Amino acid sequence: MKKIVIIGGSAAGPKTAAKSKRMNSENIIELYTDENLISYSACGLPYFIEGTVKNINQLIIRTPEDFEKQGVKVFLEHRAQKIYPEKKCVIINDKEVFYDELVLCTGASPIVPNIKNINIDGVYFLRRVRDGIKIKEAMHNSKRAVIIGGGFIGIELLEAFVHNGLSVVLIESCTRLMRAFDSEFSDMIKNHILERDGQWIEMHFGQDVEEFIANEEGKFTKLKTKEGLEIEADFCVIASGVKPNIDLARDAGVEIGSKGGIVVDETMKTNVKNIWAAGDCTQTRCLLTGRPVYYSLGTIANKQGRVAAININTCPKVCEKFDGVLGSAITKYFNYTMALSGITQENAARISEQYDLHPISATVVKKDKAGYMPDSENITIKLVADKKTGKLLGAQGIGTGDVNKRINAITSALQSGLTVEDFLHLDLPYAPPYSSTIDILLTAAYRLNGQIKDKNW
Amino acid sequence: MKKIVIIGGSAAGPKTAAKSKRMNSENIIELYTDENLISYSACGLPYFIEGTVKNINQLIIRTPEDFEKQGVKVFLEHRAQKIYPEKKCVIINDKEVFYDELVLCTGASPIVPNIKNINIDGVYFLRRVRDGIKIKEAMHNSKRAVIIGGGFIGIELLEAFVHNGLSVVLIESCTRLMRAFDSEFSDMIKNHILERDGQWIEMHFGQDVEEFIANEEGKFTKLKTKEGLEIEADFCVIASGVKPNIDLARDAGVEIGSKGGIVVDETMKTNVKNIWAAGDCTQTRCLLTGRPVYYSLGTIANKQGRVAAININTCPKVCEKFDGVLGSAITKYFNYTMALSGITQENAARISEQYDLHPISATVVKKDKAGYMPDSENITIKLVADKKTGKLLGAQGIGTGDVNKRINAITSALQSGLTVEDFLHLDLPYAPPYSSTIDILLTAAYRLNGQIKDKNW
Numbered sequence: 001m002k003k004i005v006i007i008g009g010s011a012a013g014p015k016t017a018a019k020s021k022r023m024n025s026e027n028i029i030e031l032y033t034d035e036n037l038i039s040y041s042a043c044g045l046p047y048f049i050e051g052t053v054k055n056i057n058q059l060i061i062r063t064p065e066d067f068e069k070q071g072v073k074v075f076l077e078h079r080a081q082k083i084y085p086e087k088k089c090v091i092i093n094d095k096e097v098f099y100d101e102l103v104l105c106t107g108a109s110p111i112v113p114n115i116k117n118i119n120i121d122g123v124y125f126l127r128r129v130r131d132g133i134k135i136k137e138a139m140h141n142s143k144r145a146v147i148i149g150g151g152f153i154g155i156e157l158l159e160a161f162v163h164n165g166l167s168v169v170l171i172e173s174c175t176r177l178m179r180a181f182d183s184e185f186s187d188m189i190k191n192h193i194l195e196r197d198g199q200w201i202e203m204h205f206g207q208d209v210e211e212f213i214a215n216e217e218g219k220f221t222k223l224k225t226k227e228g229l230e231i232e233a234d235f236c237v238i239a240s241g242v243k244p245n246i247d248l249a250r251d252a253g254v255e256i257g258s259k260g261g262i263v264v265d266e267t268m269k270t271n272v273k274n275i276w277a278a279g280d281c282t283q284t285r286c287l288l289t290g291r292p293v294y295y296s297l298g299t300i301a302n303k304q305g306r307v308a309a310i311n312i313n314t315c316p317k318v319c320e321k322f323d324g325v326l327g328s329a330i331t332k333y334f335n336y337t338m339a340l341s342g343i344t345q346e347n348a349a350r351i352s353e354q355y356d357l358h359p360i361s362a363t364v365v366k367k368d369k370a371g372y373m374p375d376s377e378n379i380t381i382k383l384v385a386d387k388k389t390g391k392l393l394g395a396q397g398i399g400t401g402d403v404n405k406r407i408n409a410i411t412s413a414l415q416s417g418l419t420v421e422d423f424l425h426l427d428l429p430y431a432p433p434y435s436s437t438i439d440i441l442l443t444a445a446y447r448l449n450g451q452i453k454d455k456n457w
Numbered sequence: 458m459k460k461i462v463i464i465g466g467s468a469a470g471p472k473t474a475a476k477s478k479r480m481n482s483e484n485i486i487e488l489y490t491d492e493n494l495i496s497y498s499a500c501g502l503p504y505f506i507e508g509t510v511k512n513i514n515q516l517i518i519r520t521p522e523d524f525e526k527q528g529v530k531v532f533l534e535h536r537a538q539k540i541y542p543e544k545k546c547v548i549i550n551d552k553e554v555f556y557d558e559l560v561l562c563t564g565a566s567p568i569v570p571n572i573k574n575i576n577i578d579g580v581y582f583l584r585r586v587r588d589g590i591k592i593k594e595a596m597h598n599s600k601r602a603v604i605i606g607g608g609f610i611g612i613e614l615l616e617a618f619v620h621n622g623l624s625v626v627l628i629e630s631c632t633r634l635m636r637a638f639d640s641e642f643s644d645m646i647k648n649h650i651l652e653r654d655g656q657w658i659e660m661h662f663g664q665d666v667e668e669f670i671a672n673e674e675g676k677f678t679k680l681k682t683k684e685g686l687e688i689e690a691d692f693c694v695i696a697s698g699v700k701p702n703i704d705l706a707r708d709a710g711v712e713i714g715s716k717g718g719i720v721v722d723e724t725m726k727t728n729v730k731n732i733w734a735a736g737d738c739t740q741t742r743c744l745l746t747g748r749p750v751y752y753s754l755g756t757i758a759n760k761q762g763r764v765a766a767i768n769i770n771t772c773p774k775v776c777e778k779f780d781g782v783l784g785s786a787i788t789k790y791f792n793y794t795m796a797l798s799g800i801t802q803e804n805a806a807r808i809s810e811q812y813d814l815h816p817i818s819a820t821v822v823k824k825d826k827a828g829y830m831p832d833s834e835n836i837t838i839k840l841v842a843d844k845k846t847g848k849l850l851g852a853q854g855i856g857t858g859d860v861n862k863r864i865n866a867i868t869s870a871l872q873s874g875l876t877v878e879d880f881l882h883l884d885l886p887y888a889p890p891y892s893s894t895i896d897i898l899l900t901a902a903y904r905l906n907g908q909i910k911d912k913n914w
Contacts, residue, residue, distance in 0.1 A: 041829070041889065043887070044827060044889045047889055052831060059829060299884070302894055303882060323882065326884040327884070328885060328886035329886050329888075332891075341886060370498060372510050372515035372516060373501075373504065373509065373510070374510075402862075404859075404862055404891050405859075406865075407886050408863075408865060409865040409866050409869055410869070411869075411884055411886070412866055412870040412873065412875060415870075415882075416873035416879070417873075418869060418872070422873070427756070427872065428756070428785060428865055429787035429797070429798060429861070429865065430500070430786075431786075431787045434861050437468070437755045437759055
């Protein structure tokens with residue numbers, strides 16, 4: 001029996017709590033969060049704003065009452081202020097809470113860019129449920145929105161706003177959209193969005209927002225960029241990414257890594273005794289190279305919460321390891337899917353010396369089903385591999401057809417370190433409504449193999 | 458430079474021809490077929506019959522002219538009669554054709570059950586393009602059809618006929634539909650079909666058709682089974698599976714295996730010098746157990762044709778191997794997908810002693826997307842693993858949601874011999890429109906892992 005105190009209530013925290021209780025019903029589990037609800041799907045917020053998800057309560061996975069029934073004590077609106085590792089104590093809402101094991105699931109916060117007047121009305125970040133509610137309200141009262149940031153959340157908000165009849169200006173400081181992808185994919189994504197909805201959408205790249213301008217009521221009315229651009233809109237959402245919440249941890253002597261997140265080993269232990277961490281507040285490792293990486297994703301948080309709970313309950317015996325991630329991600333713009341897993345060619349080139357990589361790639365455009373099926377659609381898949389070892393390094397896919405399936409199929413191949421030569425014999429299920437006889441993945445693998453073997457096979 | 462003679466023109470033959478020519482443009486390539494066309498998608502025939510594919514020519518992948526342009530000589534309606542391996546000669550349409558390398562791609566033929574009057578009008582098999590045309594015509598002139606056989610083709614024809622407003626009787630000699638799956642999946646598939654379309658469909662199991670009865674014009678009008686059932690219908694399609702065409706090969710001393718197909722090594726060589734084989738006329742090996750298996754699938758034929766062509770051109774150097782298959786397959790009944798890969802639990806149990814298998818399984822019913830997305834659908838996934846080694850053995854999936862993606866993701870895991878423990882950390886791309894935070898595949902893997910570790914994890 002242990003007293004396990006968990007700080008944070010979005011994904012990793014509730015997972016750790018529930019799993020710890022299931023593993024030993026005598027454990028005392030206390031979960032503290034500074035929010036007024038727990039266990040919700042932050043990833044669903046863009047679809048709540050869009051209207052696809054009608055009721056915000058649908059995003060609540062489990063209520064505090066659900067957890068209480070299971071025997072987990074939930075403390076809403078409780079802020080953890082300071083940890084005293086020697087005393088195994090954490091100060092929460094000015095009171096001492098003692099623990100046997102402490103799990104930090106403090107999550108991440110939006111990156112707040114250095115913009116003048118950033119705190120005026122009509123400027124939003126999207127992170128928590130209440131943000132989603134506010135943005136949806138703003139959207140319904142507006143005709144024109146501006147989004148700062150052209151990453152996953154930016155694109156999802158773009159869809160939501162366009163779907164609701166707004167005109168939208170998207171501002172990106174980088175020269176391209178969706179930087180998780182290689183440049184040519186960014187361009188194809190941009191072109192697709194503008195071809196589909198160019199009459200409603202303006203995009204500006206390489207623009208650093210410098211100042212927000214408020215109207216007489218103190219509400220957002222315009223932004224200015226360092227490059228001299230001025231954009232008027234009814235409201236503004238900043239989607240410039242997130243950073244891990246690590247102040248509490250750092251103050252307690254917990255190691256923070258080069259990616260800005262809490263450093264944990266594969267059991268989810270930090271460097272400080274009896275302190276564990278999981279979810280968006282931690283950095284992790286790339287499964288393919290071992291290099292430190294940072295992602296803020298519910299899937300990782302859930303897996304890490306599970307591994308933390310298992311090891312907390314079995315330690316010092318290590319019964320489960322979280323080795324790292326591939327960096328798989330997916331989103332859509334209406335019926336257009338964008339997905340990737342592993343390392344892009346540009347990223348592989350960037351780290352090629354350090355990790356002895358020799359990236360090559362093959363990009364194929366092909367129908368997602370048998371070409372004669374009337375609902376077959378072109379998709380574009382790029383496979384990246386290492387010329388020296390022949391191992392697959394990553395895949396990117398875009399298109400209105402079934403890209404999702406292909407990137408899912410690649411993940412197990414990446415995770416198991418398959419070479420292109422192994423992969424090209426992959427026995428994928430085939431029928432005309434589902435793929436072409438030679439699936440686009442295999443076509444891409446054949447082309448890569450030709451480069452690896454330097455033969456025209 | 459070699460003279461390569463290829464017998465057979467559906468999938469493996471054309472692939473071998475095209476690839477051989479690409480590898481060495483000086484090769485003399487002759488492709489002989491007893492049909493009047495080559496390089497077509499037989500798998501598309503049910504969708505042509507249904508009307509999804511409007512024009513039969515859409516199923517032609519490449520014409521003889523396409524091949525001629527590439528320098529491959531195509532001989533339509535040429536039947537290979539006898540091989541003289543010593544003379545490196547094959548008799549085709551009563552003439553001697555000499556070869557350096559001979560590639561047998563003789564395909565497979567429908568299994569013709571022992572039924573009285575099987576040759577009357579109104580009884581069809583579905584294999585070749587002309588069969589598809591005839592069945593479509595029969596369907597358009599009919600109100601009621603009977604299908605003998607409840608496998609993949611039987612189900613696809615069922616969809617086609619129901620879609621075209623016919624009532625359909627399905628007769629199956631076995632006690633269940635879709636025997637490639639475990640029994641409980643067969644039942645769920647049957648229940649789904651009957652719930653959806655029970656008013657149009659009758660199914661009878663454990664019925665051996667004994668006799669067809671013709672009307673005065675000699676046309677099918679009724680069938681009788683040994684069990685005493687009598688079914689009237691306007692026409693009948695027999696879809697009782699296929700068997701490899703091996704007479705030509707066997708007569709030449711080519712080894713035929715326990716599964717009835719030509720035995721080839723991983724280079725696609727037969728036991729007879731300078732004779733190779735690929736596609737539906739060959740048997741292959743299960744990648745997971747090494748046991749001989751037989752499948753008739755365009756995907757396998759294409760891969761084998763490619764491997765044959767490479768090795769024919771590089772031999773005695775072996776430059777590519779075809780190691781075997783997982784037995785992946787997929788089909789649909791309207792929006793209901795049925796897919797599998799690897800070994801079912803029942804099959805694993807059947808061969809457990811011989812191959813030292815200890816099959817365990819976990820079946821999960823879960824939404825295919827985040828549960829709050831309005832278009833999320835329940836799917837059922839069963840994972841099978843070996844309790845002793847922890848390795849994944851197979852997966853089956855059914856449902857109106859995205860089953861296809863899950864089975865595709867499993868194939869690379871099976872092909873690389875991943876254990877359940879490796880698999881459950883799989884970093885699958887996640888977003889609410891595409892999956893739940895903990896994908897059904899991982900939920901199933903967690904449950905399997907609990908059984909393997911004998912712990913409640």
